[in-house]
Amino acid sequence: MEITARGLWTLIHGMGFGALYLLACSGALVELYRRYSPQNLAPLVQNEEKFLRIYLVAMAALAWLAVLSGAYIVYPWYRAAPPPDAANLAAFPQRLLMASPTTSGWHSLGMEWKEHVAWIAPISITMAASVVLQYGRGLKNHPQLRAAVLVFVWTSLLAAGVAGFFGAMINKNAPVEGGPVIHIVQGEQK
């Protein structure tokens, strides 16, 4: 069992940062609804509030790591131009997708949307984390501010979902591969 260095980085970008961010979004939405609802009369425990602050800051860090690793580590391998006489496009995923009308949409629609919309996720979650850091339990007294935070967290979930879906489908049709091979486990010989 082995994986290439580029494949590993794609895995870290997509599963390590992106998918983990998507999972964390649902938790953040539930907690923001529950804790800061004006109908919730139970006093907020300081430890729980601290936990949510750390949680949102960690989410913002994950979102930034996802877009930065995507744009500056994985994307250059994806968009690399092949030499003019290249017969095998397997190491050039963008050109491989564009070479067939059955797959070109994954680039012209999927990647073109993903590479930009993904950045709305870190912008939105950084705003949400900042507001919760600044207002804490005082957010209960600002229902409009709480509503804005929820809208932006929902939007960041949507943006990250679009990016995640297209990232997975693009990598399924034209995987980013290459670089040194990392041997994970030695398989049994028949």
Added chain:
Amino acid sequence: MNAQNASASVALTTRPNGAGAAAVLAAGIGAFVLAVFAILADRSAAIKSLMIFSKPTGPLSGVTTCAIVLWLAVWAILHARWRNRSVALARINAAAFALLILGLLLTFPPIADLF
């Protein structure tokens, strides 16, 4: 409730919404300018070339860097102006949501290609 908790509670209830409003509006602007920069780089060869901050990443590097710098600059300016004030948050939310939705829509290639 001791005196320290009481004063903290008063501070929480009376904190102006300006700092939060600045963050909300700036995020809406950030999402919108990201889409605008992406369209500009796609439509103009000169802007596309200017946006190549990192050659391996191409114009995406400049588009996103410019949008982030502008977003943070707007946030800093609004924060400095509004942090000790209460502002009309309903209107600011409406503007921020409109910009956010426009940002989402304008990054969608079939819509971006209309410009």
